[in-house]
Amino acid sequence: AQSVTQPDIHITVSEGASLELRCNYSYGATPYLFWYVQSPGQGLQLLLKYFSGDTLVQGIKGFEAEFKRSQSSFNLRKPSVHWSDAAEYFCAVGVGGTALIFGKGTTLSVSS
């Protein structure tokens, strides 16, 4: 069965520091992978997605993610975090034509 694991429930990063949020998935074939962000009181916004091709994908707001098949991972990175990045981040896996399976999310706090 498909599953997504986000090992870190809560991460605190200093403003200006780099960020990496971890995501591991379980799926028999090559999945479609997504990262979403949810700011307090808001819906989910798509940050980036991976379907095929280049394993390093660029997203909005300066985020990028790297697909590593050997590690079944799709970690999200940002070189310099801004206070406005504080939010909940969800990794998700999907198969074309079906709904998404979400991880439990990682809460990012940004300290000044």
Add this chain to the structure above:
Amino acid sequence: SAVISQKPSRDICQRGTSLTIQCQVDSQVTMMFWYRQQPGQSLTLIATANQGSEATYESGFVIDKFPISRPNLTFSTLTVSNMSPEDSSIYLCSVGLAGGHETQYFGPGTRLLVL
């Protein structure tokens, strides 16, 4: 992408009552999904609502509790019936946009509190 709106944005309801949540999309889409996000939790799929067919419910969700309508390609409703405090959650609709690969875009959510 797609612009998705939901009504109401939030509501406080009494137990035993029902609430219907509306989801409107600015373009025609085949696939729509309804998710529940319980407090402090991740998203769980309730059902898939494709126009022209009956909604498909996930394990643990039944039509009597969460009836769904999908009258056309831009609109859907989810009803939360006979509510209890355990139904207090955020309910989100999403749409799947094709183009070789489906990417889902989410509405802003409906925040429901049941007393």
